Amino acid sequence: MTRSKTTPEEALLYHFEPTPGKYEIVASKPMATQRDLSLAYSPGVAVPVLAIAERPETAYDYTVKGNMVAVVSNGTAILGLGNLGALAGKPVMEGKAVLFKRFADVNAIDIELNTEDPDEIIKAVHLMSCTFGGINLEDIKAPECFIIESRLKEICDIPVFHDDQHGTAVICAAGMINALEITGKKIEDCRIVLNGAGAAGIACLELLKSMGARHENCIMCDTKGVIWQGRPDGMNQWKSAHAVKTDLRTLEEAMVGADVFLGVSAKGAVTPEMVRSMAENPVIFAMANPDPEITPEEAHAVRADAIVATGRSDYPNQVNNVLGFPYLFRGALDIHARAINDEMKIACARALAALARQDVPDEVAMAYGRKLSFGRDYIIPTPFDPRLIYTIPPAVAKAGMDTGVARRPIIDMKAYEAGLKARMDPTATLLQGIHARARQAQARMIFAEGDDPRVLRAAVAWQRSGLGKALVVGRDQDVKDKLESVGLGDAVRELEIVNAGNSRHLDAYKDFLYQRLQRQGHDREDIHRLAARDRHVFASLMLAHGHGDGLVTGATRKSAHVLNLINTVFDASATAGAVGVTALLHKGRIVLIADTLVHEWPDEEDLATIATKAAGVAQNLGLEPRVAFVSFSTFGYPVSERATKMHRACSVLEKRGVSFEFDGEMTVDVALNMQRMAAYPFCRLTGPANILVVPARHSASISVKLMQEMAGATVIGPILTGVTKPIQICSTGATVNDILNMAVMAACKVG
Ligand SMILES: NC(=O)C1=CN([C@@H]2O[C@H](COP(=O)(O)OP(=O)(O)OC[C@H]3O[C@@H](n4cnc5c(N)ncnc54)[C@H](OP(=O)(O)O)[C@@H]3O)[C@@H](O)[C@H]2O)C=CC1
Ligand SMILES: CC(=O)C(=O)O
Numbered sequence: 036m037t038r039s040k041t042t043p044e045e046a047l048l049y050h051f052e053p054t055p056g057k058y059e060i061v062a063s064k065p066m067a068t069q070r071d072l073s074l075a076y077s078p079g080v081a082v083p084v085l086a087i088a089e090r091p092e093t094a095y096d097y098t099v100k101g102n103m104v105a106v107v108s109n110g111t112a113i114l115g116l117g118n119l120g121a122l123a124g125k126p127v128m129e130g131k132a133v134l135f136k137r138f139a140d141v142n143a144i145d146i147e148l149n150t151e152d153p154d155e156i157i158k159a160v161h162l163m164s165c166t167f168g169g170i171n172l173e174d175i176k177a178p179e180c181f182i183i184e185s186r187l188k189e190i191c192d193i194p195v196f197h198d199d200q201h202g203t204a205v206i207c208a209a210g211m212i213n214a215l216e217i218t219g220k221k222i223e224d225c226r227i228v229l230n231g232a233g234a235a236g237i238a239c240l241e242l243l244k245s246m247g248a249r250h251e252n253c254i255m256c257d258t259k260g261v262i263w264q265g266r267p268d269g270m271n272q273w274k275s276a277h278a279v280k281t282d283l284r285t286l287e288e289a290m291v292g293a294d295v296f297l298g299v300s301a302k303g304a305v306t307p308e309m310v311r312s313m314a315e316n317p318v319i320f321a322m323a324n325p326d327p328e329i330t331p332e333e334a335h336a337v338r339a340d341a342i343v344a345t346g347r348s349d350y351p352n353q354v355n356n357v358l359g360f361p362y363l364f365r366g367a368l369d370i371h372a373r374a375i376n377d378e379m380k381i382a383c384a385r386a387l388a389a390l391a392r393q394d395v396p397d398e399v400a401m402a403y404g405r406k407l408s409f410g411r412d413y414i415i416p417t418p419f420d421p422r423l424i425y426t427i428p429p430a431v432a433k434a435g436m437d438t439g440v441a442r443r444p445i446i447d448m449k450a451y452e453a454g455l456k457a458r459m460d461p462t463a464t465l466l467q468g469i470h471a472r473a474r475q476a477q478a479r480m481i482f483a484e485g486d487d488p489r490v491l492r493a494a495v496a497w498q499r500s501g502l503g504k505a506l507v508v509g510r511d512q513d514v515k516d517k518l519e520s521v522g523l524g525d526a527v528r529e530l531e532i533v534n535a536g537n538s539r540h541l542d543a544y545k546d547f548l549y550q551r552l553q554r555q556g557h558d559r560e561d562i563h564r565l566a567a568r569d570r571h572v573f574a575s576l577m578l579a580h581g582h583g584d585g586l587v588t589g590a591t592r593k594s595a596h597v598l599n600l601i602n603t604v605f606d607a608s609a610t611a612g613a614v615g616v617t618a619l620l621h622k623g624r625i626v627l628i629a630d631t632l633v634h635e636w637p638d639e640e641d642l643a644t645i646a647t648k649a650a651g652v653a654q655n656l657g658l659e660p661r662v663a664f665v666s667f668s669t670f671g672y673p674v675s676e677r678a679t680k681m682h683r684a685c686s687v688l689e690k691r692g693v694s695f696e697f698d699g700e701m702t703v704d705v706a707l708n709m710q711r712m713a714a715y716p717f718c719r720l721t722g723p724a725n726i727l728v729v730p731a732r733h734s735a736s737i738s739v740k741l742m743q744e745m746a747g748a749t750v751i752g753p754i755l756t757g758v759t760k761p762i763q764i765c766s767t768g769a770t771v772n773d774i775l776n777m778a779v780m781a782a783c784k785v786g
């Protein structure tokens with residue numbers, strides 16, 4: 036598995052750009068006209084007000100309550116970093132809010148309460164609880180968290196769930212069910228050592244005990260060592276409940292012969308010697324964040340027979356509450372639950388454990404760069420598993436319904452599962468899929484414009500995200516200076532800087548170029564200038580000679596200029612069949628537009644070729660292509676010379692006998708909106724088009740830029756296709772992320 040490394044600078048930039056923080060609030064209703072305002076606010080809003088006053092449960096129908104969770108913290112136990120205060124906890128709580136959205140389409144908002152007084156927190160949360168469908172308490176330290184949660188559960192009529200306690204316990208239990216199955220041990224017989232007697236620790240041990248672990252077999256430790264019966268220091272009632280009669284005093288002593296270690300304490304709390312002293316086939320869940328009690332490398336170095344899990348995404352077996360809270364709340368919200376009870380938690384743990392035993396879809400395996408099958412390195416599903424959203428919430432909802440906490444039971448479970456699948460944003464899945472493929476390809480990516488800080492940042496990100504090797508074309512000192520200027524000075528050692536001065540291949544490149552251009556008016560001197568001084572040409576020559584696997588350029592010069600230079604080395608022209616395809620990602624939809632780069636005024640034959648190439652890109656992205664030839668007329672009306680070629684392109688494709696769906700000509704609304712398409716029952720498209728072949732380059736540019744500027748669509752491309760090697764040309768306005776996405780396209784050979 037490739038480790039992904041990020042630097043502190045990248046982490047800060049991620050949080051800073053393009054706007055500070057990680058989320059924003061978007062209106063879900065039109066808010067443009069006088070009528071909209073009258074409905075949204077006064078006077079229209081008075082009607083739901085009266086309805087809710089009369090029947091409070093209708094708040095679930097007329098407000099965001101039913102899909103809204105508050106992530107509440109006072110910052111007293113931020114990850115494993117300790118008590119850093121309410122405000123410092125905000126990035127974590129915002130992070131949790133976006134994970135709720137990303138993984139389960141739950142709207143969440145972070146609320147930081149600047150107090151350590153449990154009564155104040157209880158009062159504040161209780162007072163605001165009517166606003167929400169659920170409360171996720173987070174990173175509140177023990178023992179106050181126990182008091183706060185239990186009191187709030189008594190007085191609130193919505194789920195109140197301290198995730199560090201129960202989320203962690205649920206995931207830990209799911210992993211433990213599978214780890215013990217693999218080692219053939221029974222939980223009743225296991226000697227369990229838990230380090231960290233706080234929120235997470237006490238809840239984990241309680242759940243394992245409810246699953247059969249025996250009290251006398253479980254040793255709990257904290258900063259003062261073993262919690263033994265009668266210990267006078269650092270105790271509280273929650274720790275006392277787990278104190279055992281024992282002569283053991285230190286974690287080191289407790290670990291001797293232990294079958295299971297659970298760590299929810301702090302970085303580095305466990306030594307290799309402790310692991311060495313454990314029983315055969317030890318199970319080690321080192322769950323402290325961001326750094327575990329012991330790393331898997333260290334544990335495996337002394338005990339090859341260990342099953343090791345951590346809380347991190349960059350190691351196998353991520354035992355992290357991110358696998359639970361989005362789905363627990365999704366299931367609870369969907370039944371308008373009054374609580375998340377033990378049965379719902381256990382149903383979640385069982386469903387997670389069961390999912391890990393099933394065959395893993397390819398896209399999930401690819402995201403992790405290795406085959407995932409149930410075993411020592413795969414005891415728990417991975418957070419990017421797309422099956423989580425439609426397997427875990429139904430199990431939780433059903434358990435809630437069976438135990439009477441549902442205000443609104445789900446009648447049709449099958450329809451519910453289908454609805455859950457539809458909730459997930461396909462654009463996120465698409466990007467995740469191609470990034471996963473790129474990671475597997477491990478391409479040597481040539482970044483031609485090593486004098487541009489954005490390109491350099493993308494190259495560093497390429498390398499550090501484990502996507503492959505970054506080859507940067509540029510002058511050594513210049514690259515170094517520019518890296519320094521963006522705070523990435525140390526990355527210079529990781530990148531390979533290539534230029535005509537340090538390349539052993541310059542003569543071979545020049546010979547190759549001379550062969551291609553000698554009959555096009557270029558003499559040897561021109562060739563030298565092109566090969567040695569133009570980075571687009573030099574980079575293309577590297578690619579042509581196999582000295583890199585893909586090429587990204589275009590961030591500093593207009594794409595037409597760059598394409599001309601690439602054409603000196605490759606046949607990337609309209610006549611050679613090259614096509615530019617741009618992907619627009621917006622509101623959960625993906626639409627490809629073509630040709631956005633190469634053909635200026637295509638005729639019907641060209642249009643048919645463009646459609647075929649775009650269909651290839653769509654298939655490569657995992658989409659079933661449906662092509663619409665678009666114009667300002669639909670199926671021959673109004674009649675126009677400009678629209679006729681779009682119509683004729685269909686006939687060309689018919690003759691060519693292609694296997695994908697296509698039709699036209701039609702207007703964009705007919706192409707994208709099934710209700711509008713229904714007016715033409717003979718239309719051969721079985722769903723909304725996902726490829727729009729436009730009449731000419733200007734209409735392509737206008738549509739893409741309009742969507743980008745007016746609608747805020749995410750634009751990927753133009754993806755260059757129809758060239759023998761993977762080359763991608765980004766736009767001059769490209770951000771670091773855009774450049775990275777283009778490199779990913781090149782690595783996946785999407786074009
Ligand atoms: N992987 C996951 O999903 C999750 C991981 N965690 C991790 O668990 C850890 C604890 O979080 P949480 O329970 O919320 O925090 P709490 O503050 O509630 O509890 C921390 C506990 O850990 C103990 N502790 C701290 N350092 C050490 C040490 N070096 N050796 C032994 N015990 C130690 C404390 O001991 P004392 O009582 O003596 O002060 C306390 O009992 C964090 O690292 C957090 O990141 C938490 C939730 C989820
Ligand atoms: C994951 C988590 O909630 C924690 O480390 O606190």
Ligand SMILES: [Mg+2]
Nearest residue numbers: 114173174199
């Ligand atoms: Mg936490």
